[in-house]
Amino acid sequence: MDTQALKDSWHLVARSGDQVPLYFYSALFLANPETRDLFPVSMARQRDRLVSALGHVVSNVDRVDELVPFLQQLGRDHRKFAVVAEHYPAVGRALLATLEHFLADRWTPALAQDWAQAYGLVAQVMADAADDAAKTSPPWWEGEIxxxxxxxxxxxxxxxxxxxxxxxxxxxxxxxxxxxxxxxxxxxxxxxxxxxxxxxxxxxxxxxxxxxxxxxxxxxxxxxxxxxGAPVGDKLTISADTPGDLLLVAGGTGLAPLRALVEQVMYEGPSRRVDLVVGARNSRELYDLEALSKMAAEHPWLNVVPAVSHDPFYRGTRGNAVDVALQAWRGQQVFVCGSEEMVQGTVGRLLDAGVPPEQVHFDEFTSDRGRES
Missing domain, CATH: 2.40.30.10 (Translation factors)
Structure with a gap:
């Protein structure tokens, strides 16, 4: 399988933008109308996800150690959509038809064979992961509010x-x-x-x-x-092997997973100090400050610093969360969560300031878990 040919051909196809997922789903639904019920009524976001996922797979097609866990997670997670093994061939046929359409005369028998082989491997990994997961867990849990x-x-x-x-x-x-x-x-x-x-x-x-x-x-x-659905992600998790103290930098509802880390330290015993910087544009967005302040008052190892960036009348710490965090950094492991823009900007500033990359933790796939993405 010529992995470079796969990457080059996908790069050419991706230039057609929104037309690619539009053609793919049209081909899939026309040939297999029963698959339409697997998707939401509005396909706008779904089209974006297809291109993103395919781009990730193709970009890592020659890095098996990175690609396989990603595909296994996709396979396990897609159980909630009622996806079964019988759906994979239909998706594969629609994908090959889409590639042929946009590549035109560049679509050769050798390239078609490479794509068919690559998709077959992808489908097999996902289907096997879904089968294994079905032995130990349901496709989803129900939670009463x-x-x-x-x-x-x-x-x-x-x-x-x-x-x-x-x-x-x-x-x-x-x-x-x-x-x-x-x-x-x-x-x-x-x-x-x-x-x-x-x-x-x-x-x-x-x-x-x-x-x-x-x-x-x-x-x-x-x-x-x-x-x-089943839990995903390990970029923002800690264990007994995670060294040193923690500096947590939250933007908006990106506070959620970092608050969970604070609780973990609280339950496991205060073996490390935790500094939590909570960023917001104005004081009204500090929606969990009362509870966080109470936790800090009860646990001396926890320091909570709310930082407000766009409210000139706020009497507390003013400025962007990353500016406040850099003032507090003294070698801790740094965890960042917020909007995509906030995470990218914060991580860039941290690295520019000399924080070692191995000490900066953030979720690259869905950087802001508290928002629809």
Whole structure:
């Protein structure tokens, strides 16, 4: 299999932009209309995801150690869409038809064979991972909402009790679905460490065009049921082997997974000091400050610093979260979560300031788990 030919051909196809996923899904649904029910009513975001996922796969096609875990996670996670092994050939045929259409005379028998072989391997890894996961866990859990608090304009903190034991680590995320927006799944981070009562917290902010976030903030009520996919991600997790103290830098509802890390340290015993910088544009967006301040008052190892960047009347620490964090950095492991823009800017500033790359932790795939992405 000529991996460079795969990369070069995909690069050519990707130049056609939105026309690529549009053609792919048209081919898939026309030839296999039963697959349409696997996708949300609106396909706008789904089209973006297809291009992103294919780009990631092709870019790493020659790095098997990195690609296989990604594909296995996709296979496990796609169980919640009721994807089964029989769907993979249909997707493969639509993919090859799409490549042939956009490559035109560059689509040779040798290239077609390489793509067919590559897709076959991808499908096999995903299907095997899904089969293995089915032996030990359901495609999703159900969680009854037992608390829904509107903490600020467009921000809600939701607590749900799951129907079965749910194994996850602080710093991880899960995709959520809600009956008001069927077949739409979005990732959110857990805002707490695992509890004995099997409850989980999510911090949800409404975003422009975010149909699920709007439904969760404005429409969800006690007694409603969420579907919760399997936990994913390990970039924001810590273990006993994680060295030293922690410096946590949160932007908006990116606070959620970092708050879960604080709880983990609290439950495991204060073996390390934790500095948590919570960034917001104005004081009204410091939606969890009361609870965080109480935790800091009860635990001397925890230092919480709210930082407000766009409110000239705020009497506390003013400035961007990364500026405040750099003042507090003294060799700690740094964990960053927020919007994509915030994470990229913060990580860049940290590295420019001399923080070693191996001490900067952030989630590259969905950098802001508290938003629809």
């Amino acid at each position: 037992i608390s829904h608090e509107t903490r600020a304009l467009g921000i809600a903190v939701i607590r749900a009790r799951l129907n079965y034991q749910y194994p996850y680590r602080p710093g991880q995320s899960a995709s959520l679905s809600y009956s008001m927006r069927p077949r739409i799944w979005r990732f959110y981070s857990f805002a707490n460490a695992p509890r004995q009562d099997n409850t989980v917290d999510f911090h949800v902010r409404m975003v422009d065009g975010g149909v699920l976030s709007a439904a969760l903030v404005m429409g969800a009520r006690r007694g409603d049921v969420l579907r919760v």
